[in-house]
Amino acid sequence: MWLIGARGSVATTTVVGCATVAAGLCPPTGLVTETEPFAAAGLPALSSLVFGGHDTADWPLPKRAEALAEQGVLPHRFVRAAHRELAAADREIRAGGPSAGDTRTDEELTAAFTADIEDFTRRTGVARTVVVNVASTEPAPAEGAARLPASSLYAAAALRAGCAYVNFTPSTGIRHPALAEAARTAGVPYTGRDGKTGxxxxxxxxxxxxxxxxxxxxxxxxxxxxxxxxxxxxxxxxxxxxxxxxxxxxxxxxxxxxxxxxxxxxxxxxxxxxxxxxxxxxxxxxxxxxxxxxxxxxxxDSALAAPLVLDLARLAARAHEAGITESLPELGFYFKDPDGGSSALSEQYAALLRFAARLAEAR
Incomplete structure (x- = not known):
């Protein structure tokens, strides 16, 4: 999992949650993919997930987790238990952008982000990488703006690196018109905008x-x-x-x-x-x-979002493995602004179960 906004509250809670559930220290409450209908879908195990990402902040991830524990977001015992995983993820976080004073062009930023993702995939030896945007919300780009918004630069890098892509934020991401052709030809699954948590x-x-x-x-x-x-x-x-x-x-x-x-x-x-x-x-x-x-x-919010982020990453990874190379409206259950289909939760859940069955048949 390559997290955009990797030192934020949602990303930190995701890493801690994955480690503690995988270790059997707490039940998988809120993880829909850990329920019975998904048992045969062939999803990657939580214990197999490796974390990295981009962020413009430089606060070490273990310290971020400790701060969340002080605020009562995370139990102190889980932060202590996940220290190794937090430290490992922190070593895989690279500087994002553009920050104030960054003079790189859109192409230079996209190339740099792509190289970071490809290097992560190569060095860790993972089967595939899923890029998930959990960064802060950005304003919608002005019509005719000369530059791509940051979320779209990261999305472009995901496509170029051949990675499945999930946008858990309301930011533009892959839906920018400039990325339409790249999304169509990249041969990877992608999904959603803005996680539906409350x-x-x-x-x-x-x-x-x-x-x-x-x-x-x-x-x-x-x-x-x-x-x-x-x-x-x-x-x-x-x-x-x-x-x-x-x-x-x-x-x-x-x-x-x-x-x-x-x-x-x-x-x-x-x-x-x-x-x-x-x-x-x-x-x-x-x-x-x-x-x-x-x-x-x-x-x-982070405790509501983190299990959904893990669900989406696992589903997107499995879809990529199964050869699905398009948008995933079947995952609308998780989004305010899905890629298509009904907005009614009951109908979205039924579509999600059909997708789980499709993944099971593709094994």
Whole structure:
């Protein structure tokens, strides 16, 4: 696994989680690929995963894990147990970019990132590498911008290195028009945009319910309070807009039209790695009766995301091994903005199970 944003909270939690579950120190809670329907799919074992990645930060991964433990995100005993794996992953992290003052062209950056990924694959002797973007959200690129956004540079490097690619962030990544031909001809599987971990997960369940019961949703509003790196990144209005696009897609796809209301995102540094999301749904029932549904979701974002990142990497690796060389709409279960198919969670789960069966048949 080559993680973009390899020293962030999600990446750190992913490494610790993989090590502790593989060692049998904790149950695989949240890992869908560890449930019975995936037993015959031929997915790579958690114990076989090797980690590296790109990041612009230079904070050592073991220290990052200790900081997350101090905040209550990770149990101290798991950080201690995973120290060797954290140190090994840290040795495989390379400088990302572009950083302030970086004068390299897009081609020079892409070539450098590609070389890092190819070197990792060659030196570690792994069968294949999956590139997973778990970096902070970036604003959508301006129309006609001369430069590719960083997420697309990393995606281009993944394609050039012949690696499966997963975009767990709302950033543009492989969906930039400049990468369309490379994605078509690279001969690798790729999937998704923006992991579905909390508020939108609930929306993907609730919105189809209203439509199926013929209840008219008049307005759907939401508020997110979050701290940490995500809170700081999403304080930027352009980055928040990129994030909200996926949240809105679920409602529009499920309800047939986007109802009134907006999602507001507030940076609250005191919350650290935790987030709270409120939704207020105004709907109309029989004889014009006006009713309201309100939900509250509170959780630790990295602990919600990490098992999904492991699921996606294992599924993408197996798809690559099975010779699948295109986008993977079957993995829409994990995304706010999937590559196609329904936005309803139950239908997405059914598609995922069919994909698991397809992988099993390809063994």
């Amino acid at each position: 508020q939108t997960l609930l929306r993907a369940v609730l919105a189809p319910m209203f439509r199926q019961r013929a209840l008219d949703v008049r307005a759907w509003s939401g508020t997110n309070l979050l701290g940490g790196g995500d809170g700081a990144a999403l304080a930027d209005a352009a980055a928040a807009a990129a994030k909200n696009a996926g949240k809105n897609r679920v409602l529009e796809d499920s309800l047939g039209a986007l109802p009134e209301g907006e999602v507001h995102i507030d940076d609250v540094p005191a919350l650290g790695e935790w987030k709270t999301a409120w939704d207020h749904v105004a709907f109309e029932g029989f004889l014009g009766s006006r009713m309201v549904l309100q939900t509250i979701w509170q959780g630790c």
